[in-house]
Amino acid sequence: MEDQIRNILKEHGRLASDAATLADNADLYQAGMTSHSSVNVMLALEAEFDVEFPDRMLKRAVFGSVASIRAAIEELTAA
Amino acid sequence: MPPAPQTSTRLDAAHRIGREIAAVHAGDVDKNARFPRESIAALRDEKLLSALVPVELGGMGMGMMELSTICTALGQYCSATAMVFAMHQIQVACLVRHALSSSDLRAYLQSVASEQRLIASVTSEVGVGGDTRSSICAIEQTQDRFVLAKDATTISYGEHAQDLLVTCRRHPAAASGDQVMVLLKQGDFQLERTSSWDTLGMRGTCSPGFKLTSSGHVSQIVPGDYGAMSSQTMVPFSHVLWASLWLGIAIDAVARTGSFVRAQARAKPGVVPPAALRLAEVSNMLQVLRISTHDVADECERLMSSSEGNEAMLAIGFSLKMNNVKIYASEQTVAIIQAALQICGIVGYKNDTKYSLGRHLRDAFSASLMVSNDRIYAKNASMLLVHKDP
Numbered sequence: 001m002e003d004q005i006r007n008i009l010k011e012h013g014r015l016a017s018d019a020a021t022l023a024d025n026a027d028l029y030q031a032g033m034t035s036h037s038s039v040n041v042m043l044a045l046e047a048e049f050d051v052e053f054p055d056r057m058l059k060r061a062v063f064g065s066v067a068s069i070r071a072a073i074e075e076l077t078a079a
Numbered sequence: 080m081p082p083a084p085q086t087s088t089r090l091d092a093a094h095r096i097g098r099e100i101a102a103v104h105a106g107d108v109d110k111n112a113r114f115p116r117e118s119i120a121a122l123r124d125e126k127l128l129s130a131l132v133p134v135e136l137g138g139m140g141m142g143m144m145e146l147s148t149i150c151t152a153l154g155q156y157c158s159a160t161a162m163v164f165a166m167h168q169i170q171v172a173c174l175v176r177h178a179l180s181s182s183d184l185r186a187y188l189q190s191v192a193s194e195q196r197l198i199a200s201v202t203s204e205v206g207v208g209g210d211t212r213s214s215i216c217a218i219e220q221t222q223d224r225f226v227l228a229k230d231a232t233t234i235s236y237g238e239h240a241q242d243l244l245v246t247c248r249r250h251p252a253a254a255s256g257d258q259v260m261v262l263l264k265q266g267d268f269q270l271e272r273t274s275s276w277d278t279l280g281m282r283g284t285c286s287p288g289f290k291l292t293s294s295g296h297v298s299q300i301v302p303g304d305y306g307a308m309s310s311q312t313m314v315p316f317s318h319v320l321w322a323s324l325w326l327g328i329a330i331d332a333v334a335r336t337g338s339f340v341r342a343q344a345r346a347k348p349g350v351v352p353p354a355a356l357r358l359a360e361v362s363n364m365l366q367v368l369r370i371s372t373h374d375v376a377d378e379c380e381r382l383m384s385s386s387e388g389n390e391a392m393l394a395i396g397f398s399l400k401m402n403n404v405k406i407y408a409s410e411q412t413v414a415i416i417q418a419a420l421q422i423c424g425i426v427g428y429k430n431d432t433k434y435s436l437g438r439h440l441r442d443a444f445s446a447s448l449m450v451s452n453d454r455i456y457a458k459n460a461s462m463l464l465v466h467k468d469p
Contacts, residue, residue, distance in 0.1 A: 029254075029256060029257065029304070029306055030249075030253070030254065030257045030304070031254065032254035032256065032257070033256070034213065034255075034256045035212065035256075035458070036461055039461045039464055039465055042465045046465070052467065054467070055394070055395070055396050055467055056394070058394055058465055058466055059394040060306065060307065060310070060393045061393065
């Protein structure tokens with residue numbers, strides 16, 4: 001799952017640093033992700049993991065780091 | 080719940096300033112594109128520049144709802160006065176809601192109250208295409224001092240404010256969206272004017288472009304990141320207070336139209352003038368605009384009062400709502416004034432009658448441009464690709 005998330009960030013996140021080596025808790029917004037590119041990341045994650053993020057999850061903190069994205073996907077796929 | 084006695088006193092003060100001072104100079108302010116100095120001085124005298132500053136720091140501790148009604152009141156007399164007042168409050172809101180953990184910035188807010196300092200906003204920048212959530216300029220820090228230079232496309236009342244609140248990147252290597260806010264106090268900065276301000280409307284806001292150069296102490300950098308401040312404070316305060324003052328412009332247009340139709344009715348008692356039907360339509364439009372603005376102001380005030388509420392303000396659903404209130408109010412204000420003009424006819428079109436609506440319409444046309452509605456629609460379009468609940 002981690003690799004899939006990092007690949008999506010690399011492709012859609014518009015990060016200034018390498019998504020493959022970014023620390024788990026590194027702030028993706030500080031790494032260059034904008035609110036616009038975060039929407040593309042959300043769309044790619046929904047397609048990749050066949051999930052829909054409920055509106056309560058659509059906020060900065062949930063998409064703020066690799067770790068927080070992983071936690072959100074795990075929550076949605078666990079059910 | 081009836082408003083506290085204090086509330087109506089402050090609103091009364093705003094109406095008095097509007098009626099006795101702002102309205103008297105509004106024509107001259109507009110004609111000469113000059114700063115509404117008389118009305119801002121009067122707002123200072125009433126200590127209204129520190130409306131949002133907490134009581135313990137010497138301010139009024141006002142909430143969003145009450146401030147919204149004051150902006151609406153001022154908008155009925157002089158749009159430029161109301162816009163300068165609103166923009167200043169947006170800056171104060173950012174400091175009150177995000178800078179109280181800093182003892183230096185708390186002390187600064189005390190001086191806003193005791194000295195009634197006026198703060199201008201420097202969010203625009205040449206080269207970012209109107210996107211306030213990205214910056215080119217950056218803080219350059221050496222030990223505990225910084226220097227900052229910014230080429231701003233517009234700084235409203237920049238030459239009339241004591242202090243500035245500026246957005247910029249956190250450091251020279253930071254991503255364009257990794258922004259902070261910096262307070263620059265009188266003496267910290269120089270402004271070199273780069274363009275003029277000879278506009279269709281909102282002429283008294285005096286908003287040309289400037290090249291800003293500055294230096295200061297690192298304690299003047301507002302703690303935290305601007306992204307969150309923008310979602311939780313800058314955008315909601317901007318959109319609600321702007322909508323509130325645009326509502327004020329629309330109210331005055333409808334008031335003038337009402338008196339025009341009543342004069343017609345008095346001339347021929349027993350016959351309902353045909354224009355009265357159009358007035359009924361405009362009154363309906365005005366009511367919806369008023370309800371929409373109040374509803375969002377009320378929701379913002381409630382959300383801001385709890386930590387869960389503040390967290391909810393970071394969600395996409397809240398951003399959509401804030402953007403929609405701005406788009407709706409900006410378009411509806413113009414529609415209302417245009418309909419009012421249709422009723423008043425030539426006496427409304429003339430610039431020197433008691434039914435004149437030219438200034439109202441010219442001022443209102445700025446609403447869909449100050450942060451372009453197309454840009455906001457594009458943001459909403461993007462967010463709606465992932466947001467589900469209509």
